[in-house]
Amino acid sequence: MRTHGASGSRSTLIALASTVVFALVVVLVVSNSPGWPEVQRQFFNGEFFRESLRVIPKAFLLNVRIFLIAEVFILVFALFIAILRSLPGPVFFPLRALAIVYTDFFRGVPTILVIYLLGFGAPALQISGIPRDELFWGVVALVLVYSAYVSEVYRAGIESVHPSQEAAARSLGLSQAKTLRYVIVPQAVRRVVPPLLNDFIGLQKDTALVALLGPVEAFRQSQIEVASNFNYTPYLVTAILFVLLTIPLARLTDWLVIRDRRRQLALGAAR
Amino acid sequence: MSAETVLAIEGLQKSFDVEVLKGISLTLEPSEVVCLIGASGSGKSTLLRCVNLLEPIQAGRIEFLGEEITAPGVDVDHVRRRIGIVFQAFNLFPHMSVLKNITLGLTKVLKTPQAQADQEAADLLARFGLADKRSEYPDRLSGGQQQRVAIVRALAMRPELMLLDEVTSALDPELVAEVLDVIRGLATSGMTMLIATHEMSFARDIANRVCFLHDGVILEEGPPAEIFSAPTNERTQQFLQRIIEAGRL
Ligand SMILES: Nc1ncnc2c1ncn2[C@@H]1O[C@H](COP(=O)(O)OP(=O)(O)O)[C@@H](O)[C@H]1O
Numbered sequence A: 001m002r003t004h005g006a007s008g009s010r011s012t013l014i015a016l017a018s019t020v021v022f023a024l025v026v027v028l029v030v031s032n033s034p035g036w037p038e039v040q041r042q043f044f045n046g047e048f049f050r051e052s053l054r055v056i057p058k059a060f061l062l063n064v065r066i067f068l069i070a071e072v073f074i075l076v077f078a079l080f081i082a083i084l085r086s087l088p089g090p091v092f093f094p095l096r097a098l099a100i101v102y103t104d105f106f107r108g109v110p111t112i113l114v115i116y117l118l119g120f121g122a123p124a125l126q127i128s129g130i131p132r133d134e135l136f137w138g139v140v141a142l143v144l145v146y147s148a149y150v151s152e153v154y155r156a157g158i159e160s161v162h163p164s165q166e167a168a169a170r171s172l173g174l175s176q177a178k179t180l181r182y183v184i185v186p187q188a189v190r191r192v193v194p195p196l197l198n199d200f201i202g203l204q205k206d207t208a209l210v211a212l213l214g215p216v217e218a219f220r221q222s223q224i225e226v227a228s229n230f231n232y233t234p235y236l237v238t239a240i241l242f243v244l245l246t247i248p249l250a251r252l253t254d255w256l257v258i259r260d261r262r263r264q265l266a267l268g269a270a271r
Numbered sequence B: 001m002s003a004e005t006v007l008a009i010e011g012l013q014k015s016f017d018v019e020v021l022k023g024i025s026l027t028l029e030p031s032e033v034v035c036l037i038g039a040s041g042s043g044k045s046t047l048l049r050c051v052n053l054l055e056p057i058q059a060g061r062i063e064f065l066g067e068e069i070t071a072p073g074v075d076v077d078h079v080r081r082r083i084g085i086v087f088q089a090f091n092l093f094p095h096m097s098v099l100k101n102i103t104l105g106l107t108k109v110l111k112t113p114q115a116q117a118d119q120e121a122a123d124l125l126a127r128f129g130l131a132d133k134r135s136e137y138p139d140r141l142s143g144g145q146q147q148r149v150a151i152v153r154a155l156a157m158r159p160e161l162m163l164l165d166e167v168t169s170a171l172d173p174e175l176v177a178e179v180l181d182v183i184r185g186l187a188t189s190g191m192t193m194l195i196a197t198h199e200m201s202f203a204r205d206i207a208n209r210v211c212f213l214h215d216g217v218i219l220e221e222g223p224p225a226e227i228f229s230a231p232t233n234e235r236t237q238q239f240l241q242r243i244i245e246a247g248r249l
């Protein structure tokens, strides 16, 4: 796997050429299709594109905010669930069972349903002290659903740490809790960063579902634009924004995976 | 002996799916070094893990410095911090530097202030010729260095008993000596040790007593001169014969 020197620049050229050819073919096929003029008018209108760029990115900031806030709570809450699930012994059976029911439930129910149930159900209870804000409940729904996925990721990480690490820590006199905190969890988290980021890419997209409750984020804003102009170009703009947000995370994930693999190879060679 | 017996094991039985330890009795007086020898699978590791309360036992009792540590309600963490164990596979914490590996127990269990813990760890590392490795991560060290760090990690807790489980078995031959030298130094300094080992000449040098473990039972026990030169039990004779044939005695 050498990618420098003359052979490196040649393979870059080949990659570039084949990409250009491929793109040309796609463009030709699409633009020669019978419905293309109509689709172009409906989805690729330059004027509406510029107009969308004025309003949708602003609304998109709400998606970013939902994402960032939900992410922090998911990281903490999911770890809590994962630890509950990995508690040993019969004493902790009820807590383990609770964690299992939780993950089964929230991974099983469609996200959109959780959002509807919480977003419309919880405020309707009219319990004093409970927020009635749809945005709040939308974020709660995302946290609940994604924590179920992320806790499974954490759990896989915890289980991948060899039992001899626990034995070593306990033999020093560290309690079960301190062993988890200082020895098991730090190693587990390091190993699961790539799959964790993967789940967060999913979360970025699903922030659009909060729109179903009313808050005007990018998707909802584009719906409004589409409805007032009878043109679909705003959807295109929103799609582009989501992709742009995803790319850095996706590349970071790739990079981490590659770095890990290199490290393993280097270690293997050192042995 | 006037000082208190360090370890007294009585009728210890341990089963996983099958019975692995079938009534082990053994005592260690202060500064005594006892070597456990026996074929792979005879129960040496299990015995050491039981003493450190890493495995629950089915019958019998273990007393450590006069206290029955297998009694219900005993604070296992308190017992473990006073008994050091070193494993065949080192089991260092890979995400921590050498120094952190050693200070973890000091700071989180003994509540030693970080600065003092760092100092104690640095002193110990210097004593064992590892002063320049304090900031390295375990995967950058040779096996011999890793195992010496593991010994230092256990020693840092000032244990009153050390358990060593075939600590040189995972090492390349040229790295064995440096680790055995460290253990000889410990014996000289008066550390009480229970050592499972395949290094017979080492056991002959260092042990006050050798126990031959076979199939979960101590079949023969005595001073190394007796066990290695004139074993009385037929199985001990066979075991030693195989060791000699393998060129390890
Ligand atoms: N965690 C375990 N679960 C089931 N069986 C075990 C476990 N640990 C050890 N054993 C069994 O106990 C016996 C003694 O093992 P061990 O104490 O490791 O022997 P030694 O250290 O003398 O090689 C072996 O038959 C082994 O398979």
Ligand SMILES: [Mg+2]
Pocket: B044, B045, B046, B165, B166
């Ligand atoms: Mg063993």
